[in-house]
Amino acid sequence: MDKLISTIGLALLLGSVALPGTAEERPRSGEESWYLFCEGCHRPDAEGPGAVMLQRRYGDERMAIKGSTTLAPEYITHVVRNGLLEMAPLRPTDITDAELDLLIDFLATPANPVD
Numbered sequence: 169m170d171k172l173i174s175t176i177g178l179a180l181l182l183g184s185v186a187l188p189g190t191a192e193e194r195p196r197s198g199e200e201s202w203y204l205f206c207e208g209c210h211r212p213d214a215e216g217p218g219a220v221m222l223q224r225r226y227g228d229e230r231m232a233i234k235g236s237t238t239l240a241p242e243y244i245t246h247v248v249r250n251g252l253l254e255m256a257p258l259r260p261t262d263i264t265d266a267e268l269d270l271l272i273d274f275l276a277t278p279a280n281p282v283d
């Protein structure tokens with residue numbers, strides 16, 4: 169048992185094993201990409217530095233990117249691929265073009281009240 173645990177520990181450390189339930193499926197869904205790459209900064213409350221910055225700069229209506237009806241897909245793509253001031257860009261190895269499209273579709277769905 170100890171051997172098994174240390175084997176799992178080592179494999180996890182090397183990032184080389186997919187445990188049940190954590191197996192990576194590509195393409196990632198829009199929701200997965202949101203929680204993986206965006207939600208930490210863009211959760212629409214005081215805990216989201218991206219949201220806070222957007223609120224300060226443009227006002228309440230532009231605080232949340234999730235559920236926004238005014239952000240054009242081309243603009244979101246541009247910001248994600250090139251970054252914007254304090255927001256770092258993501259490369260196609262981080263999020264593929266297909267995954268980015270899924271993410272943009274997800275962003276266009278209304279914000280979940282518990283988000």
Ligand code: HEC
Pocket residue numbers: 201202205206207208209210217218219221222225230233239243244247248252253254255256258
């Ligand atoms: C490290 C924090 C951080 C992460 C992670 C992050 N952002 Fe941002 N994002 C920001 C900040 C800060 C701004 C505001 C930039 C500015 O104007 O200073 C911003 C701005 C934006 C804007 C512009 C919104 C507008 O109204 O002009 C879009 C679109 C955007 N982010 C999308 C995303 C997406 C999609 C993801 C995930 C793939 C993401 N961001 C991940 C911090 C982040």
